Amino acid sequence: MSDLxxxxxxxRLALAVSGAAGxxxxxxxxxxxxxAAVAVAALIAVYAIVAGLIYLGIGxxxxxxxxxxxxxxxxxxxxxxxxxxxxxxxxxxxxAFLALFLxxxxxxxxxxxGFTALLSIGKTRSGALTVVxxxxxxxxxxxxxxSPLWGAVFLWWFLGIALVVLGALNAGRAxxxxx
Numbered sequence: 001m002s003d004l005x006x007x008x009x010x011x012r013l014a015l016a017v018s019g020a021a022g023x024x025x026x027x028x029x030x031x032x033x034x035x036a037a038v039a040v041a042a043l044i045a046v047y048a049i050v051a052g053l054i055y056l057g058i059g060x061x062x063x064x065x066x067x068x069x070x071x072x073x074x075x076x077x078x079x080x081x082x083x084x085x086x087x088x089x090x091x092x093x094x095x096a097f098l099a100l101f102l103x104x105x106x107x108x109x110x111x112x113x114g115f116t117a118l119l120s121i122g123k124t125r126s127g128a129l130t131v132v133x134x135x136x137x138x139x140x141x142x143x144x145x146x147s148p149l150w151g152a153v154f155l156w157w158f159l160g161i162a163l164v165v166l167g168a169l170n171a172g173r174a175x176x177x178x179x
Contacts, residue, residue: 015174022167029160034092037156041095045087052080099152107144107151114138 029036058065059074087094114137117130124130144151 012174015170019167019169019171019174022163022170024167026160026163026165026167029156029163033153033156033160034095036160037095037099038091041087041091041098044098045084045091045094048080048084048087052077052082052084055080099156100148103144103148103152103155106155107141107148110137110141110144112141114141 025036028039054077055073056077059070059072059077062070062073065073114134117134117137121127121130121134144155
């Protein structure tokens, strides 16, 4: 790789690193699905606490904001810190709630996307493909909503498999791609 131009080397390195990260994260999801979900909840909790402290700092020290802006930022900061602390206190339950919430959200979005596609069928040149897409999207959304627990498990496993496969493909692109 050292005989390649610098941008090509950087691109290949980025592909290799992102591919390896995808493989590792995907494998973690597949081997330790519950622990990986709890780790994701913990990362979100850390983010919430850090963001809360930043908002709180803006509320306290942001003299240019005025009273309303400072109070709003401070309240938002406190709420973020409380949410992060609660998530840490109940990591397993928070992970389960997050999985169910996201599954219901994805199922709802897929159904709305399907109905939206059907409503816009007159504006497209690919009517048959639009109908197929819409029907599959509605069925997929209904399936997730009819059993959110199984849907969450399926989406989590699918994410793990996708990360491993796509990570391996990216790593392969980095190693054997053309200059």
